[in-house]
Amino acid sequence: MAGQVFDFDPPERFVAGTVGAPGSRTFFLQARAGRVVTSVSLEKLQVSALAERVEELLDEVVRRTGGSAPVPAVAPVDRRDDEPLETPIEDEFRVGTMTLAWDGDRQMVVIECFEALATDAAVDPETDDPADLPDDPTATGGERTLLRVHLTGAEARAFAARAIAVVGAGRRPCPLCADPLDAEGHVCPRANGYRR
Numbered sequence: 256m257a258g259q260v261f262d263f264d265p266p267e268r269f270v271a272g273t274v275g276a277p278g279s280r281t282f283f284l285q286a287r288a289g290r291v292v293t294s295v296s297l298e299k300l301q302v303s304a305l306a307e308r309v310e311e312l313l314d315e316v317v318r319r320t321g322g323s324a325p326v327p328a329v330a331p332v333d334r335r336d337d338e339p340l341e342t343p344i345e346d347e348f349r350v351g352t353m354t355l356a357w358d359g360d361r362q363m364v365v366i367e368c369f370e371a372l373a374t375d376a377a378v379d380p381e382t383d384d385p386a387d388l389p390d391d392p393t394a395t396g397g398e399r400t401l402l403r404v405h406l407t408g409a410e411a412r413a414f415a416a417r418a419i420a421v422v423g424a425g426r427r428p429c430p431l432c433a434d435p436l437d438a439e440g441h442v443c444p445r446a447n448g449y450r451r
Contacts, residue, residue, distance in 0.1 A: 258370065258400035261286070261293040261347065265363070265405050271302050271418035272340035277426045284350070284368060285340050286404050292341050295368055295402050297350035299422060306418035308355050309364065309411050316357050316408070325362055326408030334413035348400050364411040370400040 263269065266286040273280040282302050285294045316324050351371030358365050406414060428434065431445040 258398040259347075260400070261402045263288050263293070263402075263404045265407070265410070268336065268341075269404050269406060269410065269414055270336055270338075270340070271306070271414070271421050273421060273424075274340070274344060277424070280425065282421075283340060283344060283346065284402065285344070286402065287341060293402060294340070294344050294346050295348055295350050296346040297368070299425070301350060301353065302418050303422045305353060305355070305366070306415040306422070309366075309415040309418075312355055312357060312364065313408060313411055313415075324408065327412055330412040330416035331409050334409050336413060336417055347402070350402075351399075358405070361405070362408070364406045364408070366402075366404045366406070368402040372399065 263286040266288050268287040269284070271282065271284055273282050275281050280299070281296055282299050283294050283296050284302075285292065287293075313326050317326050317328070348370040350368045352369045354365075354367040354369075356365045357363075429443050429445075432443050434443070
């Protein structure tokens with residue numbers, strides 16, 4: 256069975272965002288082109304990792320091309336997008352694996368987010384033998400549903416800047432243990448009555 260492909264080449268808007276209060280937020284990636292809006296849900300760590308990898312990829316493109324690629328050093332102010340996610344938010348799927356690439360011919364970043372499958376959770380990279388894993392992370396006996404987005408260097412920088420801000424807008428860390436502070440209270444392992 257072939258999975259559905261949500262292809263935005265290019266999108267009018269591609270952002271990371273959340274729904275919910277800090278501590279119980281659900282993270283989304285959302286792409287829009289015209290009246291078509293596609294939202295996919297994912298973990299906070301996936302958003303953070305994607306933003307970091309996009310920045311690293313763009314920095315590497317700038318380094319390898321000697322600055323000749325159309326990639327700004329920082330996110331352009333005119334590309335800043337602080338608007339909320341478009342509603343209603345109905346996620347098409349939960350993201351499992353993601354790929355990131357630079358299309359040198361078109362001078363664009365390509366992000367692919369593949370649907371999570373039950374077999375994704377069953378793979379433990381610390382205990383599973385790599386020889387038993389498929390060479391292609393998308394190989395499942397059928398095609399996975401995916402979201403594919405093509406971004407210019409400026410759009411990719413803006414996406415990464417917003418994603419980093421969204422991830423950082425969660426709960427403040429405890430000054431003692433660095434665990435997130437909850438509104439209901441925080442039991443700090445470093446403030447248990449023991450003093451050095």
